[in-house]
Amino acid sequence: MKTFRTTALIGLSLALSAAIAPIAIAQDAPPAAPAGPGSGSGKGGQGAPRGEGGEQRGGRGGAQAVNLEGSMKGMNRALKALKGAVGDASKKNDCLKMVSEMQRNCAASKTAAVPAEYLKNAADAAAKAKIEDEFRSELRTNMRLLLDLEDAIVAGKTDEATALIAKVEALRDHAHKEMGVKD
16 A cells, blocks of 8 residues: 555656646746747848848847947936936945946947948048047947946945046047047
């Protein structure tokens, strides 16, 4: 009788495991890509990169074009909000979120192609390459400033954070002037 109960219990356990396993596996699987244009094409079933320069952002949804203008505007919005909040210790977490948003947008901007309108006056391929190198160099400098800004906010050094915000603004203004960006 004892053997029968043990066998029945093991059988019931196996049956439940077999019934529950597909549900557990389905919960861990990434969501299915929506059907539509471009789905199922390319390697691995992902669509081809979109955007003029073939720039892309990774993620669960596959390749997406980086919107350079949107990323830059996102950095500017966060910078303006940060300027007003950095001196208030009670807004430390909000300030850190704004800095993180700026860092994310800065990193996204580095992956984007330089818009053709800013390269049109370049004399040759070497001049275009120089403009692109300067563009990315200034974004790397900006990222370093943003990392220092994050450290200053975490440490509660509001004077240092305010000075770093001024440096970020100066870099932005310089870069926009060099590129001929009209704000």
